[in-house]
Amino acid sequence: MAKATDDNKVFDDEEFECRTPEEWLQLGYEEGSDVRKPIPGKALLPKDDKLGHGERLELPNQFWIPRVRLMFIAEDPVIFSKRVAQAHFLRQKIEALLLYNLYIDCMPVDRLRFLDEESFIRMKKWAFSTPGFRDKSALPSYFKKIEQEVRLEYNRTMNKITFDHMVMSDPKVFSYVTLPDKKEEKIQLFLSDSWINTLKKVLRSSLWDVRKGWFNLRESNWEVYRKSKLHMLMEMIKYNLQDSLRYLVQDSLVNYTQMILDGCHSSLNCSDDMKWGEDLLNSNFKPRKMPIFILDLNLDNSGVHFSTPLEKFKPVILALFDKAITSAQHVPHIEKFVLEEMFQSGTPLLESVWHNEPPVQELRNTTKNAIEKALIPLKSYAKEYEQFMELNELDIDNYVKAFSNQDPTVHEVKLEVDRHFKKKAQIENTVPSTITIGPFVISVDSLRSNLSKKCGNLAQAVLKMFAKKLNSQVEEINDDFKVINRKLFEKANTIEDLTEHREWMKKVPEMLKTNEEVTNKLLSDYDIFDEFYYNLSDSDFEAKWSAIAAPHLITARMELIKIQHMEEEELFRKIQLSDQSTLQERIEGLEMVVAGFSAYTDMNRAHEIANEVRRIHKQLVESQHLAQLYNSRERLFEMPVTNYERLYKMVKEFHPYRDLWTTTSDWLRWYDSWMNDPLTTIDAEQIEKNVIESYKTLHRCTKYFKDIP
Secondary structure: OOOOOOOOHHHOOHHHOOOOHHHHHHOOEOOOOOOEOOOOEEEOOOOOOOOOOOOOOOOOOOOOOOHHHEEEOOOOHHHHHHHHHHHHHHHHHHHHHHHHHHHHHOOOOOOOOOOOHHHHHHHHHHHHOOOOOOOOOOHHHHHHHHHHHHHHHHHHHHHHHHHHHHHHHOOOOOOOOOOOOOHHHHHHHHHHHHHHHHHHHHHHHHHOOOOOOOOOOOOOOHHHHHHOHHHHHHHHHHHHHHHHHHHHHHHHHHHHHHHHHHHHHHHOOOOOOOOOOOOOOOOOOOOOOOOOEEEEEEEEOOEEEEOOOHHHHHHHHHHHHHHHHHOOOOOEOOHHHHOOOOOOOOOOEOOOOOOOOHHHHHHHHHHHHHHHHHHHHHHHHHHHHHHHHHHHHOOHHHHHHHHHHOOOOHHHHHHHHHHHHHHHHHHHHHOOOEEEEOOEEEEOHHHHHHHHHHHHHHHHHHHHHHHHHHHHHHHHHHHHHHHHHHHHOOOOOOHHHHHHHHHHHHHHHHHHHHHHHHHHHHHHHHHHHHHOOOOOOHHHHHHHHHHHHHHHHHHHHHHHHHHHHHHHHHHHHHHHHHHHHHHHHHHHHHHHHHHHHHHOOOHHHHHHHHHHHHHHHHHHHHHHHHHHHHHHHHHHOOOOOOOOHHHHHHHHHHHHHHHHHHHHHHHHHHHHHHHHOOHHHOOHHHHHHHHHHHHHHHHHHHHHHOOOO
């Protein structure tokens, strides 16, 4: 057979067993024989062929089989199937219970309400006052361990209540969780099963040996039974059971009602329109004993509400009241179970307390009225927290954006931040962590923490906004300092650049002074962050200190750059002397070339000479510009200005030669065009203009050259 997927032997209920092991073995003997034969049966065999019992010899085809997986042919298969099903269901139940307890054990306990110290003081008092202890000096050391266990069990109970509420609020999501049996179902099961079965066993065991007579348990005739003393005994037992059951239920209802009244006694005279007042810390509604319920006060976009809706308390409390009555109304009479051979149609029930009895109705109405009155101060207290709705719904980003658009000053920012911190302190001082109102312990810690955190976040957001604003201004100043730094490190290529750089550096102290004044003002604004212990970001902190240090760094660099400028000036001075020497040599060469132009008389070379004239003219113009440049630099170096008069004189003397040969070259080119080109391409006005200009130029040249031999 296939291997069983689960082993239910631990969960086997031996009450289903119809024989003892000795009786089963006895079935293997036949009458008159000492040979014991095997007892036939059916079993679910394991897959592996092992005994698994250490010293015992391993034999082929021999297995250890749990009783729940072995059905003898001699036993009732229906009863055996019930036995297997019972083991399976019990296993499932235990697995679900283990998982349930594992879920609760894994829940955190760091943010739960702790058991108050007054309870521990009472526990210690009761423990030390217990009679019978000879040496009470060892109790404190034991009590520390017990105190830890009590705290752990209390926290576990709080988690259990929370977990049960979550599972019952959304069964579909938590469909994999099986909650333990409810208490009222256990009570009903105890009354109708365990209690009756115990009494049945006691009666049957006591009267079993009595055969025919007044207490014959095997009687099957109803008329005979009604005349027997056993019937009178059953009637007496019935009335005793009904009396016990009635007083059990009545006492339970009275105790239950008294428990509700003890919690609600201080609120019984509350009017429907009562107002709580401004004091949120203290409560005038104290229970006589311990509170019954624990609630969380929440505040969100839907308003102020409790973790458990208040409208659920009255029906749940009254439903428990009704279930206490209902659970005792289906307890069977013991008579049918004792007289097993007597046929009785139906199952007679014991009479118990009914819902319509006046005392029960009075207790129920008292409970209903008490819980209704207890909810009045609870609603009134919750209504006081509507003052925090605006704060709770305030969007931080939109608030900061609107405040930033007002371009607030540092004083206005300080007042705004101070307002939020004062509001935060006010909430922490006026809103309690927990408060007891009648039978309810209200936890406001989460709401208090959220509101306090919201005020702190608002203050931090305003400071962050202002820090961002100051940082943008500081970055602008740092950009100016960076521009100055870059300008300081610019390399001068000429003495003109160097002089310009020096002139600019003279203005730097004034620029630093202007930026430093703005920086000092911003630094005074930065004091607000120290006042409120606000930590600037790394980038803001670095930008701030960069602005502070930049003027000192620039001033120090300027001293180094001044020394560098002196070195560069000396280098440019040497270059200047070398360039001037080169220019002198160039001028002397040009003088020789210009002096040789008087020897040119060949008209056939007019174009060639004109090109040479243009080249020499270009060199003269360049030399003239260089002379002006070097004179300008000599003034910058504070050197004596060199006289280049001969260069200017040479330019003046060369001008007639330039006019003569360029005009001659142009005239020859024009003449060739006039003589050879089509008449349609000739512009008469342009010809006239060229002739007049050429005539004027040659006339000037004639006047200049007639005085030259």
